[in-house]
């Protein structure tokens with residue numbers, strides 16, 4: 001049989017640090033998908049989806065969970081299930097649910113209110129004032145946290161912060177949702193089981209298709225009653241899937257076998273950051289707590305769009321994170337040699353910039 005290179009063959013030869021979402025299913029996932037027992041998840045239920053939902057609930061220490069196509073949908077259902085229209089959702093102002101998902105307000109009728117934070121952790125003083133409300137202010141029905149925190153550079157919320165937020169929410173009658181798209185990265189970084197983090201929230205979402213490498217899917221976990229409500233709402237937004245066991249089979253491998261290796265991604269992110277800072281040039285790399293490194297390019301005199309294009313030319317793919325920063329995410333397809341290649345690409349672009357500045361060819 002002829003080996004036909006795929007259309008993106010060249011781009012797949014590059015080191016791809018754009019996101020951990022680029023991870024492909026593992027051979028074990030593909031094998032489980034082929035032999036998965038199937039049903040109709042919109043009728044009697046799909047047994048493989050059922051097994052994933054039970055496994056994820058148990059891992060997260062919740063009564064039940066619901067398989068959904070994406071973590072965005074898991075977060076949307078958490079809002080729909082817990083916040084009535086014209087009430088508000090309070091969250092840290094750089095949270096993914098705020099910066100990237102608050103268009104959901106057009107569906108939910110819930111107002112999203114951002115609270116300033118440090119390292120992804122809300123200022124609890126401002127949170128308390130907000131929740132106390134009063135006068136003619138909107139009632140806060142829901143508080144959301146995020147860990148690890150994407151825009152804060154993969155930072156992990158301290159557990160005592162999570163407890164304080166959860167206590168405050170309870171005190172003012174608000175429910176708590178945790179956007180745990182990368183919850184397993186946070187658990188590995190804190191060296192605790194995921195349930196130790198999830199216990200500080202009523203509902204928790206978890207993305208199966210980031211570092212955990214499943215091709216698609218996420219779960220929303222909580223009490224049996226809440227998950228039953230979310231199941232009805234999932235049908236309303238078109239998230240009910242039929243022989244979904246084909247992909248849930250990969251999700252089962254994701255939660256059973258893919259968590260422990262995330263520590264490798266974190267170690268490589270630390271190596272990448274240290275090597276970039278050791279170049280001694282104008283690049284400033286963040287010190288990662290998990291698998292995300294942000295690289296500040298401000299002092300290079302070029303913006304993130306320039307750097308993304310120049311690095312791509314040097315065989316490295318990263319994403320712009322604002323005008324002056326890049327985001328690099330380590331994952332299963334990044335080995336030690338990839339980190340060396342990434343550092344070499346940054347070095348090559350930085351050197352060409354300093355030669356240009358010195359008027360040398």
Ligand SMILES: *Cc1c(COP(=O)(O)O)cnc(C)c1O
Nearest residue numbers: 070071072073096150179181207
């Ligand atoms: C990626 C991400 C999401 C959305 O996940 P999808 O599965 O891509 O919809 C939500 N929250 C955070 C923090 C994320 O990083």
